[in-house]
Amino acid sequence: MINIIELDKEITLGQFLKSEGIISTGGQAKWYLQDHPVVLNGEPENRRGKKLLQDDLLEVEGETYQITYKTTE
Numbered sequence: 001m002i003n004i005i006e007l008d009k010e011i012t013l014g015q016f017l018k019s020e021g022i023i024s025t026g027g028q029a030k031w032y033l034q035d036h037p038v039v040l041n042g043e044p045e046n047r048r049g050k051k052l053l054q055d056d057l058l059e060v061e062g063e064t065y066q067i068t069y070k071t072t073e
Contacts (some may be wrong), residue, residue, distance in 0.1 A: 002057075003065045010069070013038070013058075014048035022060060036061065 011019070014029030023032050029048035038045050039059040040052075052058065056067040 005065050006068050013050045
């Protein structure tokens with residue numbers, strides 16, 4: 001099952017991990033990514049500052065997330 005995450009603004013991988021409650025502080029992102037495999041669009045990703053783009057697929061701890069951004073009209 002894919003969890004669709006709709007965001008108001010562009011965020012980084014570290015911000016995503018914090019917003020989803022996977023880590024409790026932004027400072028934990030570096031250590032979390034060293035110890036836990038994260039896959040972004042089928043490729044391993046360990047850069048906490050990596051910007052997440054529209055329709056990115058992120059796999060974290062057995063869960064899959066699809067990133068979408070609200071459009072402003």
